[in-house]
Amino acid sequence: xxxxxxxxxxxxxxxxxxxxxxxxxxxxxxxxxxxxxxxxxxxxxxxxxxxxxxxxxxxxxxxxxxxxxxxxxxxxxxxxxxxxxxxxxxxxxxxxxxxxxxxxxxxxxxxxxxxxxxxxxxxxxxxxxxxxxxxxxxxxxxxxxxxxxxxx
Numbered sequence: 001x002x003x004x005x006x007x008x009x010x011x012x013x014x015x016x017x018x019x020x021x022x023x024x025x026x027x028x029x030x031x032x033x034x035x036x037x038x039x040x041x042x043x044x045x046x047x048x049x050x051x052x053x054x055x056x057x058x059x060x061x062x063x064x065x066x067x068x069x070x071x072x073x074x075x076x077x078x079x080x081x082x083x084x085x086x087x088x089x090x091x092x093x094x095x096x097x098x099x100x101x102x103x104x105x106x107x108x109x110x111x112x113x114x115x116x117x118x119x120x121x122x123x124x125x126x127x128x129x130x131x132x133x134x135x136x137x138x139x140x141x142x143x144x145x146x147x148x149x150x151x152x
Contacts (some may be wrong), residue, residue: 003048005101007096009043009045009049009096009100010098011122012029012045013045019031020128020130021134021136022135023067023139025063025067026074027046027047027063027064028045028064028067029047030042030045030071031043031135032128033102034130036104036119036120037085037102038105038107038110038112039105039127039131040075040078040079040104041103041105041120042071042102042104043101043102044101044103045098045099045101046060049098050099051091051094051097051099052099064101068101070142071135071139072084072086073142074096074135074136075103075104075105075135075138077079079105079131080133081105081107082107084103084106085102085103085104085106087101087102088100088101088102089098098129137145
C-alpha cells in the first residue's frame with residue numbers, strides 16, 4: 001500500500017491511535033474530523049495514498065463509495081440526524097492532499113447555508129470518543145445486517 005511520508009492521513013493509516021477512528025477495513029479508514037462542521041463529521045479516506053478522486057484506481061471506487069453510503073446511514077442513525085452532507089474537495093480547499101470524503105450530519109434549520117461553514121468543537125475528549133464509538137457501532141451493525149445499499 002502506497003503512503004506519503006509527510007501525509008497526515010497516511011500517518012493515521014499507519015497509526016490509527018492518531019485519530020478517533022470510526023472503522024477501518026482493507027480499503028479505507030474513517031475517523032472524526034478534528035475541526036468538525038458539526039459533531040459527528042467523519043472523514044473517509046482510502047488507505048492507499050491517492051491525492052484526488054481522479055487519481056483513485058477504478059478498483060477502489062466501489063469499496064470506498066460502498067463505505068461512504070453505509071457511513072451516511074450510520075451517522076444518521078447514531079446521531080439522530082435528519083440527513084447528511086457529502087463532499088469531496090479535489091485540490092482547491094483540500095487541506096490534506098489525500099483523497100477523503102466528508103460525511104457531515106445535517107439537521108433541518110442547522111444553520112449551514114451556502115459554502116461558509118463555521119467549524120465546531122467537541123465539548124471534550126469523552127464526547128468526541130463517544131461520538132466515534134457510536135458511529136462505528138452503527139456502521140458495523142448496518143454492515144452486518146446486509147444493509148449496504150440504500151435501495152431496500
